[in-house]
Structures are given as structure tokens and as C-alpha cells.
Amino acid sequence: MKSSTFAPLAAVFSALLALPQLATAFYLPGVAPTSYQPGSSVPLYVNSIKPVAAPDARLHSVMAYDYYEPKFQFCQPEGGPKYVSESLGSILFGDRIMTSPFNLQMARNESCTKLCTATYDMPSAHFVNKRIMKGYALSWLVDGLPAGQNLLDDLTGTTFYSPGFAMGQISQTDPDGPTFFNNHYDIVIEYHKVRGNADQLRVVGVIVQPATRAYKSGNENDLDCNDNGIPPVVLSEDPDTTTDVTFTYSVYWTESPTAWATRWDKYLHVFDPKIHWFSLVNSAVVVVFLTVTVTSVLFRALKKDIARYNRLDQINLEDLSGTSALEDGVQEDSGWKLVHGDVFRTPAHPLLLSVFLGNGAQLFVMTGFTICFALLGFLSPSNRGSLGTIMVFLYTLLSFVGGYVSARVYKSMNGEKWKLNMGSTPLLVPGIVFSTFFFLNLFLWANGAAGAVPFTTMLVIVGIWFIISVPLSVAGSWLGFRAPVFEPPVRTNQIPRQIPPATTYLKPIPSMLLVGILPFGAIFVELYFIMSSIWFSKIYYMFGFLFLCYGLMIITCAAVTVLMVYFLLCAENYHWQWRAFLAAGMSAGYIFANALIYLISKLSLGGLSGTVLYIGYSALLSFLFFILTGSIGFFASWWFVQKIYGSIKID
Numbered sequence: 001m002k003s004s005t006f007a008p009l010a011a012v013f014s015a016l017l018a019l020p021q022l023a024t025a026f027y028l029p030g031v032a033p034t035s036y037q038p039g040s041s042v043p044l045y046v047n048s049i050k051p052v053a054a055p056d057a058r059l060h061s062v063m064a065y066d067y068y069e070p071k072f073q074f075c076q077p078e079g080g081p082k083y084v085s086e087s088l089g090s091i092l093f094g095d096r097i098m099t100s101p102f103n104l105q106m107a108r109n110e111s112c113t114k115l116c117t118a119t120y121d122m123p124s125a126h127f128v129n130k131r132i133m134k135g136y137a138l139s140w141l142v143d144g145l146p147a148g149q150n151l152l153d154d155l156t157g158t159t160f161y162s163p164g165f166a167m168g169q170i171s172q173t174d175p176d177g178p179t180f181f182n183n184h185y186d187i188v189i190e191y192h193k194v195r196g197n198a199d200q201l202r203v204v205g206v207i208v209q210p211a212t213r214a215y216k217s218g219n220e221n222d223l224d225c226n227d228n229g230i231p232p233v234v235l236s237e238d239p240d241t242t243t244d245v246t247f248t249y250s251v252y253w254t255e256s257p258t259a260w261a262t263r264w265d266k267y268l269h270v271f272d273p274k275i276h277w278f279s280l281v282n283s284a285v286v287v288v289f290l291t292v293t294v295t296s297v298l299f300r301a302l303k304k305d306i307a308r309y310n311r312l313d314q315i316n317l318e319d320l321s322g323t324s325a326l327e328d329g330v331q332e333d334s335g336w337k338l339v340h341g342d343v344f345r346t347p348a349h350p351l352l353l354s355v356f357l358g359n360g361a362q363l364f365v366m367t368g369f370t371i372c373f374a375l376l377g378f379l380s381p382s383n384r385g386s387l388g389t390i391m392v393f394l395y396t397l398l399s400f401v402g403g404y405v406s407a408r409v410y411k412s413m414n415g416e417k418w419k420l421n422m423g424s425t426p427l428l429v430p431g432i433v434f435s436t437f438f439f440l441n442l443f444l445w446a447n448g449a450a451g452a453v454p455f456t457t458m459l460v461i462v463g464i465w466f467i468i469s470v471p472l473s474v475a476g477s478w479l480g481f482r483a484p485v486f487e488p489p490v491r492t493n494q495i496p497r498q499i500p501p502a503t504t505y506l507k508p509i510p511s512m513l514l515v516g517i518l519p520f521g522a523i524f525v526e527l528y529f530i531m532s533s534i535w536f537s538k539i540y541y542m543f544g545f546l547f548l549c550y551g552l553m554i555i556t557c558a559a560v561t562v563l564m565v566y567f568l569l570c571a572e573n574y575h576w577q578w579r580a581f582l583a584a585g586m587s588a589g590y591i592f593a594n595a596l597i598y599l600i601s602k603l604s605l606g607g608l609s610g611t612v613l614y615i616g617y618s619a620l621l622s623f624l625f626f627i628l629t630g631s632i633g634f635f636a637s638w639w640f641v642q643k644i645y646g647s648i649k650i651d
């Protein structure tokens with residue numbers, strides 16, 4: 001897609017990354033192009049007002065506001081603004097799209113049209129000035145394309161469109177001085193003629209150049225929007241004065257050679273693609289190298305162990321007296337075989353573990369499917385909120401998998417409270433997620449922010465959950481309980497063995513810290529981009545990268561956990577089940593720590609509620625990630641333990 005110096009590797013990856021472009025050529029549902037005739041009206045929709053990076057490149061808030069929040073006093077369309085219907089995912093991700101008073105006609109220039117005049121008193125002036133300081137930006141949509149600002153990337157010398165444009169500016173000369181409020185918009189729209197047909201025009205680019213113009217009152221009917229000599233608009237915060245602001249806009253339509261299919265390319269700008277490639281290749285090499293080393297060492301050790309154990313068996317059979325010094329001496333030898341009578345002993349709290357594992361399997365399949373859909377181009381950015389919608393949809397349907405896995409694991413662990421298991425699988429983890437989400441929303445409601453998910457949407461989600469998700473999960477559990485258990489290859493002794501004291505690095509906390517860091521390392525680079533897409537409202541589209549990183553993470557997670565379990569069993573500690581789950585899940589601890597570092601280095605959320613929201617959402621995502629990676633670690637270890645104890649003879 002973008003140039004890179006890693007030519008051969010890049011070629012392969014680019015082929016992967018180009019998939020979405022190929023797929024969009026077939027026009028997936030919801031993203032078919034709209035053609036307009038010259039002069040026909042093209043609606044401009046407004047979205048919620050979100051903070052983007054302020055001039056100091058830090059994010060100062062995480063609250064979004066409705067475009068028509070009364071204190072902003074933006075001009076409304078005749079008859080009041082109306083909501084434009086949106087997908088569930090779009091609402092969950094904070095979009096609030098509404099109609100606007102702008103009147104755009106395809107290929108008809110419009111110069112200096114007056115919208116309305118608003119009067120700002122002290123409270124609203126203070127409110128608006130504060131939002132300008134915090135770097136809030138307006139986001140408009142024309143034909144599904146976000147209105148952007150044309151920016152120059154200094155590094156590569158290319159121009160790109162950055163979605164959203166500033167609500168105002170801080171004075172260049174005096175950073176502590178007044179803020180200037182933008183009240184004039186130069187809307188430049190690029191259109192493309194379909195196969196040169198002058199009757200079929202498509203929107204392929206939208207740029208808004210905002211400006212601040214304090215028009216003299218009195219001559220409202222004779223405004224000169226292009227006069228750069230007009231002083232800027234400063235909203236006075238003096239309690240005794242009010243400021244009148246007249247909003248104006250101009251529209252310029254320009255023909256563009258960009259085809260409809262590639263109209264998003266300018267928005268999906270990669271800052272410094274080399275660094276992205278470099279860090280991806282870098283982490284991939286490190287992770288693959290470590291994993292290969294670890295597994296080869298492990299396999300060699302295992303082969304030696306198994307050969308030794310089976311040779312000992314041979315000696316024992318031949319030496320029927322069974323009292324030789326050799327036998328006693330070597331049988332007492334350390335090794336994982338010693339714990340064969342305990343390794344399949346039911347772990348503590350089998351119910352909780354199986355519920356986590358069921359939910360982990362559900363999340364695992366969901367993320368896998370989501371990334372595949374994205375790779376195939378189903379989640380194009382024109383289809384707003386499709387990512388969120390598809391995730392909710394998949395998570396709901398896949399609760400069947402969750403119930404099945406949970407029940408099967410629980411039965412294999414000799415669990416007896418099967419009704420409790422059936423009930424808690426669809427209720428415990430989703431319950432935690434939903435209550436945290438609800439609690440964080442209370443904060444947003446309290447602040448009157450638009451990012452709050454409306455109460456009705458909450459009800460819809462609870463409805464979907466109880467009507468579809470819970471029955472599916474129960475059905476899955478029912479099937480899981482009827483399926484045969486996984487028979488352990490060795491019998492469990494009546495009396496548990498004593499566990500010798502562990503060396504330092506095998507103690508729970510150090511082993512968790514050691515194991516967790518590698519899967520985290522595999523996704524660290526991608527995480528940075530995902531975080532800036534979540535918090536800085538950047539469009540995330542590098543699903544090819546994400547796919548590779550997700551694969552690397554799964555492999556690493558499985559390999560290091562298996563290694564830890566091997567060491568644990570060699571140290572005659574057979575409590576591997578929870579240890580495997582927690583150690584692999586620890587990568588979520590690193591993700592949370594990373595989020596806290598991000599908070600300090602990239603955000604300046606002065607105020608309690610912003611910080612609570614940020615930490616709350618980070619904790620929620622980390623918790624889900626904990627369950628996901630923990631389950632990967634557990635199932636890999638389970639498979640491993642079954643395999644190694646199945647390959648030795650126990651008399």
C-alpha cells in the first residue's frame with residue numbers, strides 16, 4: 001500500500017493488506033456509491049463534537065458533546081435537527097449523526113451564505129472557549145465521507161486529509177491570550193464524473209477550511225467572507241457583555257480524478273510507514289526467534305525425558321526383583337513423571353475457571369472472525385460502526401461456543417454443580433462488562449456528554465443478551481454436558497502429593513510477570529495504533545497488521561505458557577491449571593500498565609471524570625484481554641499435559 005524499504009517482505013504483506021481494496025471493488029452492502037446529478041442536493045450531516053489532539057499533541061478530554069448542545073449555539077436546520085439512523089455499533093462508538101442547515105447542491109458553487117446569528121453570554125462563551133483550548137473538533141459527513149483538513153506530512157512530503165476540523169484556534173503569538181472562534185467555513189468538495197458522464201457525479205473528497213471573522217454588526221446582508229483583514233472572533237467572558245456571532249459558509253466544487261473506490265485513501269494516511277514496518281518486523285523477528293528457541297529446547301528435553309522414563313520401565317520389567325539400587329536411585333530422580341498421579345487432579349474453584357475458559361473461547365472465536373471480516377473488507381470505513389455492530393452480533397451468537405466449552409471443561413474437571421455452571425457462563429463475565437459499562441455511562445450522563453450511550457440502546461443490549469445470548473449459551477452448555485469428558489491418560493491418586501518449595505522464578509508472581517511480557521511484546525506496536533484510534537478518533541484500518549500481530553500473540557502466548565507449565569511440573573508442582581491461566585492472562589496486566597503510561601505521556605485529562613472514564617475503559621478492555629489470553633494459555637497447556645502424560649507408560 002505505502003512505500004517501504006523492506007521490499008520482499010513488504011510485497012507479501014502488501015498483498016495481504018491490499019485485500020480490502022479488492023473487496024470494496026465489489027461494493028459490499030451499505031457501501032454502494034451514490035451518484036448525484038448536477039444541482040441535486042447533497043446532505044451534510046453533523047456528528048458529535050469530539051476532542052482531538054490539542055496543539056501540544058496531547059489529548060485533553062475524552063468527552064464528546066452533541067453538535068446541538070445548547071451552549072455551542074450552532075445554527076439548526078429549519079424545523080429542528082433530526083437524528084440520522086445509525087447502526088448499533090456506530091451508537092456504541094459514540095456517533096450521534098444529525099441533519100444540518102447547510103444547503104449543498106452538486107457542482108453548484110455557493111459563496112458567502114449566511115446561516116444564522118447567535119448571541120453568546122458569559123456561561124456559553126466560557127464553555128466554548130474552554131472546548132477550543134482543549135482542542136475540540138467538529139466532524140461533518142458528506143455522502144459518508146468525513147470533512148477533513150488538508151494537512152502536510154513533513155516527513156514524507158505528502159498531503160493527506162485528517163478527519164475533523166478545529167472549532168477554534170489559540171492565538172499563535174500569545175498562547176495565554178484569547179481563543180478565536182471559527183464562524184466561517186470554506187467547504188471544498190471534490191467530485192468525480194463516472195466515466196466522464198457529466199450527469200453522474202460522485203463525492204470523492206471533502207475539506208473544510210474554517211476561519212474566524214468578526215463581521216461588523218449592521219451590514220449582515222453584505223458580508224465579505226473572503227476578506228482576511230477582518231479581526232478574529234473572540235467570545236467575551238465578561239459577565240456584562242454578550243458577543244454576537246454570524247455564521248457563514250462558502251461551497252466550492254472541484255472536479256477530481258480520484259475514483260470513488262479509492263476516495264478513502266487520502267484519509268487513511270500512514271504516518272511514517274517505515275517505522276510501522278520496522279517495528280512490526282522487529283517484534284515479529286524477536287517473537288518468532290524466542291518461540292522457536294523455546295519450543296526446540298522444550299521438545300529436546302521432553303524427548304530425552306520420555307526416552308529415559310520408557311527405558312527405566314524396560315529395566316524395571318527385566319529386573320523383576322525390583323530392588324536394584326538403579327531403580328530406586330533413578331525413580332526418585334526429579335522429573336514431571338513423578339506427579340503423574342496428581343497432574344489431572346481437579347484444580348481449586350473449577351466452576352470459576354471453567355466459566356472464564358468458556359468466555360475466553362467465545363472471545364477468541366469472536367476476535368478471530370472479526371479480524372477475518374475486516375481483512376476481507378467487510379468493515380470499510382464508509383460503513384460507520386460496522387466494526388462495533390459485527391462485534392456485538394458475533395459475541396451474541398458465539399455465546400453458544402462459550403456455553404459448550406465451559407460445560408465441557410467443567411465436566412472434565414469432575415464438576416458437579418452443572419446448573420450453576422450453565423447459569424454463570426452467560427451471566428458472570430458479560431455481567432461484569434455490562435455493569436462497568438453502565439457505571440462509566442453514569443459519569444457521561446452526569447456530564448451531559450453526547451458520548452453517553454442512550455438508555456434505550458442499553459435496554460436493547462440487555463434485551464439482545466437475555467433473548468438471544470443466554471438461551472444460546474444454555475443450549476451450548478446442554479450439548480457440552482452431554483458430550484463425553486476428556487479422559488485423562490493417567491489415573492489420579494487418592495492422596496495428593498506434597499509439593500516441594502519452588503525456586504524464585506517459579507513462584508506465582510515472578511512466573512506471571514515473565515510469561516505475560518512476551519505476548520504483550522507481540523502486540524505492543526499494534527496496540528499503540530489501536531489506542532490512538534480509540535482515543536484520538538483516528539480511523540483504524542491496518543487489519544493486515546493486526547491479523548499478523550494477533551497470530552504472533554497466540555503463538556507466543558501458547559509457547560511460553562507451555563514452557564512454564566513444563567518447568568512447573570519438573571519442579572513437581574501439579575497446580576498448573578490456574579497458574580497457566582493467570583500467567584498467560586498477565587499480558588493483560590501489561591496492557592493495563594501500558595494504558596496508564598499512555599495516560600501520563602499522551603493525555604492531559606485534567607479533571608476526575610475524564611480520568612475515571614479512561615481508566616475504567618482501559619480496565620474493562622484489559623479484563624477481557626485477560627480472559628482471552630488466559631484461555632489461550634490454559635488450552636495450550638492442557639493439550640501439552642495430555643500429550644506428555646499420554647506418551648509415557650505408567651505401571
Ligand SMILES: *[C@@H]1O[C@H](CO)[C@@H](O)[C@H](O)[C@H]1NC(C)=O
Pocket residue numbers: 107108109252253254
Ligand atoms: C467553483 O469553485 C472552484 C474553486 O474556486 C472552481 O475551480 C470551479 O470552477 C467553480 N465551479 C463553478 C461551477 O463555478
